[in-house]
Amino acid sequence: MNYTENPFGSTHSLDANPFDDPSPHSSTPKFPPNNTEDHAARLEEINRRERDLERREAELTQKADHIRRNGRNNWPFFFPLIFHSIADEIPEASRPLITRIYQLWLVLAATLVINLVACIFILVSGAAGGGSDVGSSVGYLLIITPLSFLLWYRPIYNGYMKEQALYYYLYFFFGGWHLLFSIYMIIGIPGTGSAGLISMIKNYIDGHLAAGILGTISTVGWVIQGAGNAFYYLQIWKHHRAAGHTMEKAKTELAAHGAKAYFTRG
DSSP, rough: OTTSSSSGOOOOOOOSSSOOOOOOOOOSSOOHHHHHHHHHHHHHHHHHHHHHHHHHHHHHHHHHHHHHTTTOOOBBBBBBOOOHHHHOOOOOGHHHHHHHHHHHHHHHHHHHHHHHHHHHHHHHHTOTTTTHHHHHHHHHHHHHHHIIIIIIIIHHHHHHOOOOOHHHHHHHHHHHHHHHHHHHHHHHHHHOOSHHHHHHHHHHTTTOOOHHHHHHHHHHHHHHHHHHHHHHHHHHHHHHHHHHHHHHHHHHHHHHHHGGTTTOOO
């Protein structure tokens, strides 16, 4: 054994002399080091989840916006062909007006049905021209009902939804013709397919009570929808002028969007 060997310098002793001054590197207590890789992985996972939530939220917003603009076909209810929702597509300030016009269109559709039934009763009563009345009234029901919706109701619906001049001019043109047609049906010349005023009075005089009553209901319907449409025609004309719509603007819209604008939204 080497007696000169420092027993405190043995490799089996303490790693460091506890009586030595602490070195700068050992001043900080040694704790298990942070696992930076795990921390980065957790942070990346959190960021990924946030991005996934944002993506899902954007998709839901996009779907909601798509439904609002394009919607699912819901009209007519028995065979949906188009999307129609005044509450979703028409600005709040204009909803009452469009609602009234839609109600007037419903009155028109109901009046056409009653007019047809009245003409059938006129035919059954043996009145002259009864066959012409029935034939014409059937044509009115099958043609006027869809065309009135497409040619003057739908344009003004789109007009208030998009506020584009083109739709207003379409409404004024076809809506004006409808007002003339309403006057024609109110008069009710026998043999023309109208159970209006003249035809109604004639049925009462001839003692055809059922035909006369149905003719009265039909005449009242023509008057209500005709007078209502005339009133709102003037209101829409004032709005159209105040909004600054012009024919040049309508031509520009037609050139920019084409006929497909009639079937699209937004």
